[in-house]
Amino acid sequence: MTEIPAVPPFYEEEHEEFRGLAREFVAREVAPHYARWDAEHLIPRSLWTAAGGAGLLGLAVPEEHGGMGLTDYRFRAVLDEELVRQGALGVALALHLNDDWVLPHLLAHGTGEQQRRWLPRILTGDLVTSVAWTEPGAGSDLRGVRTRAVRDGGQWVLNGQKTFIGNGISGDAALVLARTDGRTDRAGEDGFSLFLVHKADSPGYEVGTQLDKMGVRASDTAELFFEDVRVPHAHLIGAEGGGLRQIQELLPQGRLAVAVAAGAVARSTLESTLRYTGERTAFGSRVLDFQHSRFELAELTVEVEVTEAYVQRAVHSFNAGTLDVVGASKAKYWASERAKAVTDRCLQLHGGYGYILDYPVAQAYLASRLLTIFGGTSEVLRETIGRDLASDG
Numbered sequence: 001m002t003e004i005p006a007v008p009p010f011y012e013e014e015h016e017e018f019r020g021l022a023r024e025f026v027a028r029e030v031a032p033h034y035a036r037w038d039a040e041h042l043i044p045r046s047l048w049t050a051a052g053g054a055g056l057l058g059l060a061v062p063e064e065h066g067g068m069g070l071t072d073y074r075f076r077a078v079l080d081e082e083l084v085r086q087g088a089l090g091v092a093l094a095l096h097l098n099d100d101w102v103l104p105h106l107l108a109h110g111t112g113e114q115q116r117r118w119l120p121r122i123l124t125g126d127l128v129t130s131v132a133w134t135e136p137g138a139g140s141d142l143r144g145v146r147t148r149a150v151r152d153g154g155q156w157v158l159n160g161q162k163t164f165i166g167n168g169i170s171g172d173a174a175l176v177l178a179r180t181d182g183r184t185d186r187a188g189e190d191g192f193s194l195f196l197v198h199k200a201d202s203p204g205y206e207v208g209t210q211l212d213k214m215g216v217r218a219s220d221t222a223e224l225f226f227e228d229v230r231v232p233h234a235h236l237i238g239a240e241g242g243g244l245r246q247i248q249e250l251l252p253q254g255r256l257a258v259a260v261a262a263g264a265v266a267r268s269t270l271e272s273t274l275r276y277t278g279e280r281t282a283f284g285s286r287v288l289d290f291q292h293s294r295f296e297l298a299e300l301t302v303e304v305e306v307t308e309a310y311v312q313r314a315v316h317s318f319n320a321g322t323l324d325v326v327g328a329s330k331a332k333y334w335a336s337e338r339a340k341a342v343t344d345r346c347l348q349l350h351g352g353y354g355y356i357l358d359y360p361v362a363q364a365y366l367a368s369r370l371l372t373i374f375g376g377t378s379e380v381l382r383e384t385i386g387r388d389l390a391s392d393g
């Protein structure tokens with residue numbers, strides 16, 4: 001397939017070298033097992049330690065903590081592309097939560113002591129983390145969070161409930177958003193704090209029901225309950241009362257991660273559809289040779305390339321330290337909506353087989369349905385983008 005080349009090329013030699021490592025890892029450790037993990041709704045912990053051993057976790061962790069300090073997001077994008085190419089979006093999502101939603105908080109706001117204790121374990125896959133912000137009564141609107149933490153000497157006493165928590169079953173610790181100003185109203189941006197709460201040494205930390213998702217089933221998603229959980233003050237991440245501001249500050253990386261995954265889903269689905277329509281025949285010709293199919297695929301190809309160019313621009317902007325919440329929201333909005341539309345139209349080109357879960361296009365369709373919801377819904381993203389326009393006007 002001839003593409004308009006990016007000028008200069010998006011990936012350089014070092015990224016392609018890393019791709020070789022990632023591709024080999026995914027082919028060996030993920031692809032042969034992924035269908036089973038999907039059926040079991042669980043990625044085994046051995047995958048995390050294998051990924052840690054291969055140097056694929058915590059890419060941005062600095063060398064002083066044993067990491068590689070790869071803050072260039074193109075390396076993360078390569079890993080995503082390789083996982084998505086093999087249909088393992090559940091693994092990509094599980095790694096996102098750890099590396100793009102939790103790790104940035106530890107890197108930007110963790111104390112020296114917190115970083116020394118936890119970063120090496122994140123690198124080896126011995127500490128798997130989850131993001132515990134959403135509650136039954138508060139998703140898009142985190143000011144509605146009711147989970148509360150009350151200071152008691154050198155500890156905090158945590159009570160509340162979270163839902164939709166990825167890695168909630170398999171993970172060891174959750175980055176919990178809790179109200180710390182003793183109030184319950186919606187006021188007070190300064191009333192929330194973040195805590196890294198460890199499951200093993202926290203009586204009262206209960207994992208509830210595993211939620212039965214329509215797609216990306218290998219990534220476990222659960223409810224969490226906290227009843228009088230005593231959390232050491234040393235597990236407060238960042239400033240007391242600064243939780244919501246920290247989330248806002250670090251949202252660009254999380255939203256960029258979803259945009260990158262969405263671009264990869266759209267690309268790999270387009271490629272598998274080209275292969276399928278090139279092999280499948282009807283009325284004596286290949287499906288690819290019907291004028292309607294060619295027009296569809298021509299349009300989809302341009303959409304995928306435009307999406308990639310837009311996401312790549314966002315990655316460059318992130319690397320330069322200039323990607324703000326609005327920019328990341330635009331990239332996530334565009335790429336996730338495109339992934340949803342592209343996978344839908346590609347499914348149609350597969351006929352009945354597109355509806356069968358054994359086919360990658362069916363899995364991609366279900367996975368992409370999540371991408372316009374998780375990490376900021378498309379409606380909330382348009383609000384963010386629109387408010388920015390209005391404030392400029």
Ligand SMILES: Cc1cc2nc3c(=O)[nH]c(=O)nc-3n(C[C@H](O)[C@H](O)[C@H](O)COP(=O)(O)OP(=O)(O)OC[C@H]3O[C@@H](n4cnc5c(N)ncnc54)[C@H](O)[C@@H]3O)c2cc1C
Nearest residue numbers: 131132133134138139140164165166374375376377379380
């Ligand atoms: C599979 C899965 C995994 C997830 N993983 C995690 C996780 O690991 N950790 C975590 O904390 N959360 C997680 N989430 C939660 C996810 O981020 C929320 O579902 C999402 O933010 C939306 O919140 P909500 O479900 O409460 O919907 P609501 O906020 O109730 O929204 C309902 C509808 O109202 C719309 N809406 C809301 N506000 C506005 C507005 N201002 N203007 C216009 N429309 C609006 C929404 O777009 C949506 O269409 C996950 C969700 C899913 C489905």
